[in-house]
Amino acid sequence: MIAAIGSRLMQAVLVMLAVTAIAFVMFRYVGDPVAMMSREDATPAEKAELRSSLGLDRPVLVQYGGFVTRVLRGDLGNSFRNQRPVVELLAERLPATLELVLVATLLALAVGLPLGVFCALKPDGAIARAIQTLSLVGISMPTFVTGIALILVFSVTLRWLPSFGRGDVVHVGGWTTGFLTWTGLTSLILPAITLALYQLTLIMRLVRAEMIDVLSSDYIRFAKARGLPAHYINFRLALRNALMPVVTVTGLQIGSLIAFAIVTETVFQWPGMGLLFIQAVSFADVPVMAAYLLFVGFLFVVINMAVDVIYALIDPRLRARST
Amino acid sequence: MRRGVLTILAGLALLASVPASAQTLRWSAAGDAVSFDPNAQLDSFTQNIHHMVYDPLVRRNRKLEIEPALATSWEIVAPDRWRFKLRQGVKFHGGEPFTADDVVTTVMRTIDPTSRNKGNLSAVIRAEKVDDYAVDLVLSGPYPLLLNDLTGIFIMSKSWLTAHDALKPGNSTTGVTTYASTHADGTGPFKLESYDPDSKTVMTVNEGWWDKPEHNLKRIEFRPIKSDATRVAALLSGELDMIAAVPLQDISRISSTSGFKVVEDPSLRLIFLGFNWHPELFAMPGEKNPLLDPKVREALWHAIDLDAIQKRIMRGKSRNVGTLVAPPVPGYSADLDKPLAYDPDLAKKLLAEAGYPKGFKTGLACTNDRYISDEQLCLAVASMWKRIGIDVDVKTESKVTYFPRQDRGEIDIWMLGWATLPPMDGFSVLSSIFASRKDGYGGSNAGGMSFPVLDDLARKAAVELDETKRRAMLVEAFKFAHDQALFIPLHQQPLAWAMKSNVDMPQFPDEYVRPWFAMAGT
Numbered sequence: 061m062i063a064a065i066g067s068r069l070m071q072a073v074l075v076m077l078a079v080t081a082i083a084f085v086m087f088r089y090v091g092d093p094v095a096m097m098s099r100e101d102a103t104p105a106e107k108a109e110l111r112s113s114l115g116l117d118r119p120v121l122v123q124y125g126g127f128v129t130r131v132l133r134g135d136l137g138n139s140f141r142n143q144r145p146v147v148e149l150l151a152e153r154l155p156a157t158l159e160l161v162l163v164a165t166l167l168a169l170a171v172g173l174p175l176g177v178f179c180a181l182k183p184d185g186a187i188a189r190a191i192q193t194l195s196l197v198g199i200s201m202p203t204f205v206t207g208i209a210l211i212l213v214f215s216v217t218l219r220w221l222p223s224f225g226r227g228d229v230v231h232v233g234g235w236t237t238g239f240l241t242w243t244g245l246t247s248l249i250l251p252a253i254t255l256a257l258y259q260l261t262l263i264m265r266l267v268r269a270e271m272i273d274v275l276s277s278d279y280i281r282f283a284k285a286r287g288l289p290a291h292y293i294n295f296r297l298a299l300r301n302a303l304m305p306v307v308t309v310t311g312l313q314i315g316s317l318i319a320f321a322i323v324t325e326t327v328f329q330w331p332g333m334g335l336l337f338i339q340a341v342s343f344a345d346v347p348v349m350a351a352y353l354l355f356v357g358f359l360f361v362v363i364n365m366a367v368d369v370i371y372a373l374i375d376p377r378l379r380a381r382s383t
Numbered sequence: 384m385r386r387g388v389l390t391i392l393a394g395l396a397l398l399a400s401v402p403a404s405a406q407t408l409r410w411s412a413a414g415d416a417v418s419f420d421p422n423a424q425l426d427s428f429t430q431n432i433h434h435m436v437y438d439p440l441v442r443r444n445r446k447l448e449i450e451p452a453l454a455t456s457w458e459i460v461a462p463d464r465w466r467f468k469l470r471q472g473v474k475f476h477g478g479e480p481f482t483a484d485d486v487v488t489t490v491m492r493t494i495d496p497t498s499r500n501k502g503n504l505s506a507v508i509r510a511e512k513v514d515d516y517a518v519d520l521v522l523s524g525p526y527p528l529l530l531n532d533l534t535g536i537f538i539m540s541k542s543w544l545t546a547h548d549a550l551k552p553g554n555s556t557t558g559v560t561t562y563a564s565t566h567a568d569g570t571g572p573f574k575l576e577s578y579d580p581d582s583k584t585v586m587t588v589n590e591g592w593w594d595k596p597e598h599n600l601k602r603i604e605f606r607p608i609k610s611d612a613t614r615v616a617a618l619l620s621g622e623l624d625m626i627a628a629v630p631l632q633d634i635s636r637i638s639s640t641s642g643f644k645v646v647e648d649p650s651l652r653l654i655f656l657g658f659n660w661h662p663e664l665f666a667m668p669g670e671k672n673p674l675l676d677p678k679v680r681e682a683l684w685h686a687i688d689l690d691a692i693q694k695r696i697m698r699g700k701s702r703n704v705g706t707l708v709a710p711p712v713p714g715y716s717a718d719l720d721k722p723l724a725y726d727p728d729l730a731k732k733l734l735a736e737a738g739y740p741k742g743f744k745t746g747l748a749c750t751n752d753r754y755i756s757d758e759q760l761c762l763a764v765a766s767m768w769k770r771i772g773i774d775v776d777v778k779t780e781s782k783v784t785y786f787p788r789q790d791r792g793e794i795d796i797w798m799l800g801w802a803t804l805p806p807m808d809g810f811s812v813l814s815s816i817f818a819s820r821k822d823g824y825g826g827s828n829a830g831g832m833s834f835p836v837l838d839d840l841a842r843k844a845a846v847e848l849d850e851t852k853r854r855a856m857l858v859e860a861f862k863f864a865h866d867q868a869l870f871i872p873l874h875q876q877p878l879a880w881a882m883k884s885n886v887d888m889p890q891f892p893d894e895y896v897r898p899w900f901a902m903a904g905t
Binding site: 152215219 | 420499500553554606609612616619620621781783790806815820823824826827
């Protein structure tokens with residue numbers, strides 16, 4: 061067991077190294093921020109001095125080595141754009157992203173699960189078919205289109221909800237939360253719907269497929285033959301078994317939601333990590349980009365590792381194989 | 384119980400936002416202040432935001448002329464020594480009185496080797512206190528643009544900087560982050576209440592401002608929105624009172640919505656094309672560079688249909704130009720502001736005379752995210768040149784990769800926008816673009832262009848204290864550039880802001896938002 065976790069950890073370290081290496085190769089092509097950090101009429105000497113003070117005149121391999129060494133010491137460097145420590149910037153933005161992702165996930169589950177069950181129980185009904193068709197739209201519509209459409213309807217036309225930002229936030233220790241104010245809560249609605257839409261349809265279709273599968277299995281037929289009540293069969297027996305893969309997928313999807321909140325955050329000016337990243341890209345702010353990629357890589361590694369470990373704990377067959 | 388707490392909190396939040404309606408200006412732009420430390424960045428939008436909180440020694444009035452601010456008068460006591468008399472009775476937001484010590488500290492902090500904007504005050508070598516209300520700035524030599532430079536140097540409080548251990552400027556490479564990068568204590572018309580990057584910056588009026596307010600604002604809420612569509616939507620939904628930088632395609636939609644207006648003016652920024660002056664073009668290695676021939680450059684100019692670009696791409700909002708500075712800027716001359724006429728036949732004839740009857744091959748590169756419609760502009764120029772037989776290899780790319788390439792001179796024909804900021808003077812074109820790259824000149828002369836007459840004019844104008852003579856030198860340089868077709872000026876970029884009908888925010892071609900001139904509806 062310990063050996064299994066150990067080898068997992070080794071793999072995780074390798075993955076992280078690969079992420080940073082790929083990131084650095086990419087940064088070779090993202091240009092440098094010197095033009096944006098200089099005055100319009102800066103002299104060549106001023107630009108050269110700035111470039112060298114940022115370490116951009118050194119070979120990429122040397123820059124990479126420096127970056128990895130600093131990361132190992134727990135130092136992610138300073139942002140070129142804001143002149144502030146990257147760790148501080150990420151920490152400031154993390155709450156916004158996590159709250160958005162949390163609400164989006166809850167929303168996706170709260171709506172996706174019942175709809176999926178409904179569609180599975182009446183697979184041929186007109187309503188179920190309509191939901192199925194609509195879900196195709198949800199899965200194929202680009203996020204920024206959904207976001208802008210929601211803004212036009214609910215902010216510009218109806219004027220019910222704020223079109224951007226996080227509203228008023230409350231500082232609780234090092235955390236900022238939008239859950240405690242009215243503007244904070246209303247500001248969450250549109251971005252959360254936008255972000256949740258894809259996952260919602262995914263969960264719905266998954267639940268439906270799993271439910272239909274389980275409902276046609278032998279033990280459900282025996283349960284029916286025994287005359288057990290329908291709601292007991294559907295919810296206690298069938299749904300529970302159908303939920304296993306849903307839990308896994310939802311867990312893994314949380315990682316993607318955090319990573320892909322970029323578009324939603326940009327459309328709604330949601331001050332999270334995605335917005336920070338987009339701004340870093342348009343400024344060639346390499347330390348922020350590197351740190352963000354590192355963070356997302358880390359997140360995926362941790363989630364995957366947790367899933368693997370939990371599987372190993374639950375399933376004796378997997379445990380036996382990995383030792 | 385829990386619900387009760389939530390309700391109370393929600394109620395408090397509502398209460399907290401109530402005073403926001405009275406003479407509050409809620410506005411937005413695409414960018415945000417990257418830091419509140421005036422010496423930690425060179426971003427012009429950030430400096431614009433700082434100007435609301437900090438005062439400079441001299442500032443620009445409604446006509447963009449330089450007028451006294453924290454300095455009431457000045458004299459040149461020696462060619463390298465300027466004496467400034469300071470305004471008395473001015474207090475910083477923190478209550479401490481403004482004196483010569485603050486000016487000395489600010490100047491020394493600005494020219495500190497680790498300061499990011501030390502280049503904005505490059506002529507100054509030190510500041511000396513004469514008495515509590517007089518300061519000498521000692522220069523490296525005679526320098527005519529000191530006042531222009533000082534309009535962008537914001538006076539900080541010595542005691543505040545000392546108390547917060549922020550006497551050294553913030554700088555990422557030295558790892559210095561100061562208290563001043565997220566807080567501010569100026570003498571300006573507004574006080575910084577909170578700064579929440581990418582989300583909200585709140586300012587309140589400074590009741591004790593030394594100047595008579597020409598605005599009626601009590602509070603400013605700035606909320607940056609990067610996405611153009613969202614920014615426009617937030618204005619139309621009533622969440623904002625004003626947005627700076629309206630995308631061209633949304634102008635008519637906003638101005639046709641009742642309750643809103645769009646204010647438009649040409650900005651100072653001119654877009655132009657520059658050339659590779661090396662012996663060979665990158666597109667034709669081994670052959671003589673055709674762009675060295677003035678006839679070829681004229682042909683390229685004659686081949687561009689500026690009116691079509693103005694109508695179709697810029698939606699009638701830009702102003703076509705023939706010179707490299709905008710009308711309000713010293714060095715401008717109406718005689719030179721005439722583009723060569725659109726005449727493809729003449730262009731072909733000129734090409735034939737130059738020995739290229741069948742055209743030639745050249746590269747053309749532009750940004751696609753820096754100037755208004757820059758990519759379409761570039762593609763349009765390329766297709767117009769193709770009509771006179773030139774084989775154009777067009778490349779458009781992001782500013783973050785384009786500018787380093789352009790700066791290294793790796794492009795045959797390049798596009799650049801120039802606003803002569805911060806000095807707002809034609810000398811910036813002469814010294815950075817016209818003069819060849821040596822002795823600190825030619826910072827943006829990337830193509831290797833070199834004319835002794837321009838180098839000479841740049842060095843003379845740099846030390847000419849007689850304003851009439853200095854302007855004559857600038858005009859002479861711009862005339863030479865026009866006659867030799869050294870560059871192809873295209874247009875002056877449009878500037879459009881949108882606001883509620885009851886908001887009156889004057890617009891300035893330097894794109895600065897100056898809320899101390901704003902009247903918001905009550």
